[in-house]
Amino acid sequence: MEDIKYVFxxxxxxxxxxxxxxxxxxxxxxxxxxxxxxxxxxxxxxYEAEMNIVIHSTGGQIVLEITPGVIRITANDRGPGIAxxxxxxxxxxxxxxxxxxxxxxxxxxxLPNMKRCSDRLYxxxxxxxxxxxxxxxxxxxxxxxx
Amino acid sequence: xxxxxxxxxxxxxxxCGDELLENEVSYAFGSDxxxxxxxxxxxxxxxxxxxxNQQVVxxxxxxxxxxxxxxxGKKPGEDIxxxxxxxxxxxxxxxxxxxxxSGKLYSNGLEGVSID
Numbered sequence: 612m613e614d615i616k617y618v619f620x621x622x623x624x625x626x627x628x629x630x631x632x633x634x635x636x637x638x639x640x641x642x643x644x645x646x647x648x649x650x651x652x653x654x655x656x657x658y659e660a661e662m663n664i665v666i667h668s669t670g671g672q673i674v675l676e677i678t679p680g681v682i683r684i685t686a687n688d689r690g691p692g693i694a695x696x697x698x699x700x701x702x703x704x705x706x707x708x709x710x711x712x713x714x715x716x717x718x719x720x721x722l723p724n725m726k727r728c729s730d731r732l733y734x735x736x737x738x739x740x741x742x743x744x745x746x747x748x749x750x751x752x753x754x755x756x757x
Numbered sequence: 758x759x760x761x762x763x764x765x766x767x768x769x770x771x772x773c774g775d776e777l778l779e780n781e782v783s784y785a786f787g788s789d790x791x792x793x794x795x796x797x798x799x800x801x802x803x804x805x806x807x808x809x810n811q812q813v814v815x816x817x818x819x820x821x822x823x824x825x826x827x828x829x830g831k832k833p834g835e836d837i838x839x840x841x842x843x844x845x846x847x848x849x850x851x852x853x854x855x856x857x858x859s860g861k862l863y864s865n866g867l868e869g870v871s872i873d
Contacts, residue, residue, distance in 0.1 A: 629811070629812065630811065633819060637819065647821070715816070716792055718793065720792030721792060723796070724792060724795050724796050
């Protein structure tokens with residue numbers, strides 16, 4: 612299998628479209644015949660990352676990369692960035708607004724959920740520069756599809 | 758429990774997913790917090806919720822859930838029914854509260870998700 616890369620734009624505050632990118636990611640992985648438990652993990656992690664861009668940032672991109680051993684989701688946004696990444700990783704910590712909470716998000720589970728669904732999670736962020744998240748899930752033999 | 762049995766136990770209205778009525782659910786999970794659904798739900802699970810926005814259907818899609826019960830008589834908009842139809846997710850509507858609906862399903866043998 613050759614390396615495959617897709618790039619999707621994600622808009623801020625677009626709660627109607629929120630989830631469409633993760634839906635596309637899921638469809639691509641399904642068409643490649645990737646193992647369903649791997650698809651589920653990637654879809655959930657991508658969805659949390661996508662919701663974070665919609666909720667917290669001024670917009671950004673989700674990148675899907677499929678290589679023979681690893682599926683990688685990269686989420687880049689243009690800011691405002693996370694002041695304390697360690698604190699944001701704690702379950703229950705959130706800076707979301709009431710509007711976001713009314714939709715069932717903003718419970719401080721986003722980054723912990725991404726960690727739970729990945730083999731490796733890298734978060735780099737600082738105030739003013741935006742947030743860069745890399746989610747990696749390993750593919751073993753038999754899970755890779757065609 | 759089959760989705761058609763869930764419908765009967767809760768005296769629920771089917772909003773979409775006629776062709777999914779014979780599908781089985783093994784567990785149920787009741788929550789208005791979608792991130793908790795994403796964190797804790799595995800396998801063939803029925804979601805009970807009082808939220809009626811697009812993100813409920815998106816959450817079900819990402820977590821591979823095949824049916825959602827809206828409790829407290831909360832009816833979702835047509836756009837949400839449309840999205841669920843596209844994603845092969847059955848939507849049911851009951852007038853029962855979350856507590857009552859959960860109790861009825863549990864006493865009919867549908868267990869909850871275990872949190873590890």
